[in-house]
Amino acid sequence: MPAFRPSKVQAMGNIIIEVRKALLIGQPNATITHIMAETIPKLDDFDRAILRLVQRDNRMPQRAIAEAVNLSTAALQRRIAAMERSGVIVRNVAIVDPDQVGLGVTSIVEVNLVDEKAARVDKAKQLFRDAPEVQQCYYVTGGRSFIMLIVAPDMRSYEAITRRLFAENESVASYHSYLALNRVKAGMELVIP
Incomplete structure (x- = not known):
């Protein structure tokens, strides 16, 4: 980890140190409590x-x-x-209706890994990131390892996807699929404060 150079220090009680890739908040003898992925740009x-x-x-x-x-x-x-x-604007894309291109099966899947060791989690993240059928994937808290959204043309294809990603994956302890009956809302538009 690179050496951190403070840019701002508050002297009363807690110390706040702003650095390029980390934000340290705590008592004067505290250790790193939160690593930020990137500096958040100022938006007017x-x-x-x-x-x-x-x-x-x-x-x-x-x-x-x-x-x-x-x-x-x-x-x-x-x-x-x-x-x-x-990186505020990540990319410009067209949103395609899955039904119009023959992707009639949408499933929300909960995945539990065998353990949460960093190497296993990182390997699973890469596998799910590389799977084109996985539309969204989140590493989560609350007793599950991952929650993801998968689309497939039909149940036979969906079964093949689940075998490849979960059933034949020694890192996956269990998984549970919730098949969508109807897409009530789908979008990525954020509420910008």
């Missing part, structure tokens, strides 16, 4: 307004977005580019 009201619009429709003309948020088109382009570089 313009950035937040832009994000609200592009989440709903990223094909909206930039001229229209600029007018809606009261910026010039050039300023809007710079802000969008900066949010893409910083």
